[in-house]
Amino acid sequence: MRVLFAVSAWPGHYYPMVPLGWALQAAGHEVRVACAPSQTAAVTTAGLTPVPVLDGMDMVFLSRLRYLWDAQAGRWPYPWRPLHPLTGEEVTDLREFDFDRYVAEHTGQTFGALVRSFDAVVRLARDWRPDLVVHDPLATEGPLAAAATGVPAALHLWGPTGTHEPAEHGLDLVPEYPPGTFARWKVRGLDRDTVRHVIDPCPPELAPPTAARRLPVRFVPYNGPGGAPDWLLEPADRPRVCVVWGTSTTRMSGPRSFLLPAAVEAVAGLDVEVVVTATAEDLAAAGPMPAGVRTLERCPLHLVLPGSAAVVHHGGAGCAMTALHAGTPQLALTFAIEQALNGERIAAAGAGAHLPGHLADVPAIRAAVAGLVEKPAAAEAAERLRVSSSARPSPAELVDTLVDLAAGRA
Known part of the structure; x- marks a missing residue:
């Protein structure tokens, strides 16, 4: 079986997937990791094979953008102001960053980066022909590659937050895009409600909210390379x-x-x-x-x-x-x-x-x-x-479930 991992550009988001990659490889399956070029070294060090074809906005910038948006909407709980998304300095006025102007001036550049990323992952999937796609919540390239090639996809959670958090939390792990974004690849909308399978590493007492079929797995820590005294x-x-x-x-x-x-x-x-x-x-x-x-x-x-x-x-x-x-x-x-x-x-x-x-x-x-x-x-x-x-199934035990999923037996 061939399994394509798709990961976002922050190691902490895909580190929980690394032991599953090891288990798949140990069972004789092929694993490739579609990632941004910035993640090549981290993926290689983890013992997986990177395919650095993805593009997109920096995760730090996106977080600053979200925090400022929340502050302008009155949802900023701290007694100081958030950072300017571009300069990284604390804003002196919440209106200092003009969202409408930024969108007008950068939509072409931003959307162009997304299109390049989406094009690259679909091309990779059509050439390599995976049987299954596993992706972290922010890596929309994963479900797109799966939908464009007609194979199943599984979203791998990284902790106690889920795909369907209550609205009052103001947290959507799965990105949303305007209607028609994926028409170029003959794919309809991709959002949290199109997620069908979720790999959940949390014990039942902390089960993250989701409407998808839950695939339980034991959390095995991977915190990067290194030794201890x-x-x-x-x-x-x-x-x-x-x-x-x-x-x-x-x-x-x-x-x-x-x-x-x-x-x-x-x-x-x-x-x-x-x-x-x-x-x-x-x-x-x-x-x-x-x-x-x-x-x-x-x-x-x-x-x-x-x-x-x-x-x-x-x-x-x-x-x-x-x-x-x-x-x-x-x-x-x-x-x-x-x-x-x-x-x-x-x-x-x-x-x-x-x-x-x-x-x-x-x-x-x-x-x-x-x-x-x-x-x-x-x-x-x-x-x-x-x-x-x-007591949850080990990553090695989850492999059999994923084989069934890829074969249509789930």
Whole structure:
């Protein structure tokens, strides 16, 4: 069987698909990954075969655009203004960016990039002739390639947010396009209601909302390449708390969202062992660390969390799901709708806590982490979720389901 993966230009969106790619290859199936050129190295490093033919707008720009749109509509909850989509500086006036003018001046350029991307993936699918397409929620190229070649498609979720979130959340993971966008390829509309199969890595307690057929799979963490120091394997003499920060948060939400220094200060004030993992840039920006704090540069999170009493992160699905896999209580400090939903749902399951970023000062973070470490309820709930997650079919077991789907036996 030939399986075409289609992925968006942000590694965290397709990292949950990597173990499935490994399982397909191990079972003797061929896998190709349609991606943007910027993702070639990451896909190759993950042991998969990239086909860098996709195009489109930068994910950071799209996020800034959405945040400013929300602010103009009165849905911006923070006491500061969002970033200008183009300059990355905090706007002085919400009307500083003219959406109508931007659309008028850039529609041709933007739509041209999309057409090139759509053309390329359809051409790839018609030439390579996959039996199945697997794609992340934002990679519209996936369902387009499947529809244009008449093969099934499966959307692979990356965490506790689903394809059919309630309207009040204001979150649509699956992009929508104007009517007629795909007529060039003889395909009708593609939106969340045309998604027929969803690969869901979440335990039932966190089942993301969807109207599609759910294909359960066990979450297997892939956090990028890297190793871990030997001391992580040694039992800690005090509860170990990990602090990890997402590189995308500051670029999308601005410098006031850089909570790494506050999180470290808060946790270092407790009687715990503190381990910080972040990029070299973020570690430098955080400044000198308190005495006794250990730092790791880009260490894969799944190597750090076993044996940890708690983890503090920005609410991204990769961090949240890796913590669930390890059975580690977690505190999410969030600045975006999806991350906030992740944090809220894990907190509602009892396995963690959630603080909106603008309310996450040092005392609040310290109190939340102390609650996770000192009270057994969070650890017990996190362990229940770990057990529930581990009972789901492995990626290797999902392969048989996908073979049936491709053969029309589903």
